[in-house]
Amino acid sequence: MKIVAVLETDCFAGGGFNQALNAIVQMQRICRDRFDFGVTTNLFKNVDYLAELGIKAELHKYGFLDRMLPVIRKTWVGSRLATRMRLVGTFERSMEQKGIDLVYFVMPSATPGMLQHLNYMFTIWDLCHRDFPEFPEVRGNGVFQEREAMYRACLSPAFLVLTESRLGAEAAARRYGLDLDRTLAMPLSPASSISLTRSASLEEVMSANSLVPGYYFYPAQLWAHKNHVRVLDATAHLRNQGIVRQVVFAGGDKGLGEHLRKRVVALKLENQVRLLGFVPSDHMRGLYDGCAAVVMPTYFGPTNIPPLEAWSIGRPLIYSSHLAEQVGDAALLANPDDEISLARAMMDVLDPSVARSLVEKGVLRLRQIEEQRHEAEQELLVKLQTFEKRRQCWN
Known part of the structure; x- marks a missing residue:
């Protein structure tokens, strides 16, 4: 046949x-x-x-x-x-x-x-x-x-x-x-592009993008449903609470870029937010490796690829609460309509014990899905x- x-x-x-x-x-x-x-x-x-x-x-x-x-x-x-x-x-x-x-x-x-x-x-x-x-x-x-x-x-x-x-x-x-x-x-x-054999090193990726490890990472094209706006609002809320971390968005602009840039300026986040645009596939693993957590408050589902990639590389995950069936207990869940809920998860994931637990649960969840x-x-x-x-x- x-x-x-x-x-x-x-x-x-x-x-x-x-x-x-x-x-x-x-x-x-x-x-x-x-x-x-x-x-x-x-x-x-x-x-x-x-x-x-x-x-x-x-x-x-x-x-x-x-x-x-x-x-x-x-x-x-x-x-x-x-x-x-x-x-x-x-x-x-x-x-x-x-x-x-x-x-x-x-x-x-x-x-x-x-x-x-x-x-x-x-x-x-x-x-x-x-x-x-x-x-x-x-x-x-x-x-x-x-x-x-x-x-x-x-x-x-x-x-x-x-x-x-x-x-x-x-x-x-x-x-x-x-x-x-x-x-x-x-x-x-x-x-498959995030495998070690096809990826640039962490040092190369950080240098090429002028980044320092420890940022929040959202790998998604700039569509409205990806909800980048809520990440910006949550980041501003955290800054007002004294928690200052970089946020890195990696993905092609599907018409939302200008709206996000205006939001960044309005929230005074110019020094915290990086919009990298479409990045080479061999840089994706390095961007995952360098992050403190993957943040994905998307509306669309019921499943997405970034949670699987976060687990496979060993990074803690923050995900939309209405998509909980995909992730089980291997992510901190946040209401995608509520920046306070998202900010709380972004703050909690900085606790080393919380991050470590999420990574361990992610390995188990990935094995179940496999x-x-x-x-x-x-x-x-x-x-x-x-x-x-x-x-x-x-x-």
């Missing part, structure tokens, strides 16, 4: 790319000596980047019909017309010519809407456009409507839908009528073997 993974986000997209890359590496491992597995991408820069990681990827550019088919098939009439005319896009035709049996979309994508014949696996990262529709990144410019249309069109026909948690699977079933037995909760894993991931991978293998058997029933 031949499986192909489709990568549609570029290698500088931050956490989204890391999640997709982890999914590719995982499937590559599962398929080894069992199934033929390949990778295709519509972005040339990904081909070179993946090659550096030892992953061969083929480039495929979507044609006009590829882009139009999902639009055409949004209506009953359009779908019937596409079927009667046997419209097949260049992407699907290419995959069929190569003998591909199953297409694996490693990130949320409307592309499955173009597939007329091929079976596919779909990935859900989150459904936070439904949980927090007030945030501009999921509210504005038709994003909410696009996501709704994508999920309604692409989930039910999928052979399998992978979610990052049980909560994600249950939400998809509740909101889109998805059968739970067509879902698989696959826990996230830390980005065990859950191993079980999910075994279940995924069984489902792929089942699909292979059923695929033998047609030519």
Whole structure:
């Protein structure tokens, strides 16, 4: 059986790319000596980047019909017309010519809407456009409507839908009528880029960014839902209490940068806050290593990658209270709407005994999640073997 993974986000997209890359590496491992597995991408820069990681990827550019088919098939009439005319896009035709049996979309994508014949696996990262529709990144410019249309069109026909948690699977079933037995909760894993072998030293990273160890660290792109504002408010509150620590934000600007810089000035935090922007992947481990604690009061979930990375490197974690299921007792929880709650956690984590306890609990929690991931991978293998058997029933 031949499986192909489709990568549609570029290698500088931050956490989204890391999640997709982890999914590719995982499937590559599962398929080894069992199934033929390949990778295709519509972005040339990904081909070179993946090659550096030892992953061969083929480039495929979507044609006009590829882009139009999902639009055409949004209506009953359009779908019937596409079927009667046997419209097949260049992407699907290419995959069929190569003998591909199953297409694996490693990130949320409307592309499955173009597939007329091929079976596919779909990935859900989150459904936070439904949980927090007030945030501009999921509210504005038709994003909410696009996501709704994508999920309604692409989930039910999928052979399998992978979610990052049980909560994600249950939400998809509740909101889109998805059968739970067509879902698989696959826990996230830390980005491979934070491994020691791929990372610059702590000294190099501190020097390159003019930092001194002991800061609070938030690794996240500058989106409104990441709630950087609350970290600034909590930092100002701590300063007024006589506790002065640097705060370091690392992540690309998604339109929030100017708002945050104005907030920094208004709170008189110019000497405490560093916005590093998008940083090289080999600097991420050093930034984790140098921090007193990872602070992540995000609204979106139910799971995120930075907690896993904090635990894997041995750093204490402060996390949003409504996302407690991911972290258990391995984080100090704070209300993301309340800077006082967050400031209290940021103060408490400076106690060496508290920090040490969180690190120890983080190791245990990470081990639990790794065990859950191993079980999910075994279940995924069984489902792929089942699909292979059923695929033998047609030519």
